[in-house]
Amino acid sequence: MSVPHAVPDPGSTLPHPATDLPPKEVLTGAGDLLRALAAPVRIAIVLQLRESARCVHELVGALGVTQPLISQHLRVLKAAGVVNGERSGREVLYRLVDDHLAHIVVDAVEHATEGSAHATEGAAQATEGAAGTDGAGR
Template sequence: MTTPEAYEAAGELLRALAAPLRIAIVTELRDGPRCVHELVDALGVAQPLVSQHLRVLRGASVVRGERRGREIAYSLTDEHIGRIVADAVSHAGESDTSPHEAPPVRPVTG
């Protein structure tokens, strides 16, 4: 049985992931650690904006930073988070259903 605390923690995780740019950052970090300037280049957004969203993700323990000389390389704290985001993006990109329609019922065979 799932506890109320687990539901609360899941809600906090989903709130941290609830911004398109944070989803994009997590998607980039699925391929491995990235420094802020690499995320800026990959996502085409301003550095202060990337840093602001990284702070939110760090606060929610979605990402961690590791110093590399003068830079900090950010990585996901857990590969499951990357899969959650990839599944959500994939699901949202499915073109055969809109958010307001129920998916078609498929007959059960066999």
């Protein structure tokens, strides 16, 4: 059985999967970025920052988590180059380094939402199917 290959986007800078891969350093950097984004609180922070720059207390209020936890996650995101901070008086305003990062997170959330909807539909269909039986699968 033949597996269809995706047609490469002519505008993409990525190599064709069957030919050259990016250098190991690029793959490592991509892995580091994805690991930095791989926590629900950090995903929520990125979603908040795509709207506008925010200080820590605004993120605490929006996300309903403690200030130390927000600060810890911001340190991870800053170390990974996802956010940067700019002092404004006594506060630091955090913003996304670029819009590409927001797109990665939004796409992941949309994908998870679609997967959740499909799982819910499947569970509903299974429940409906079971409701039509006599309890013994007949």
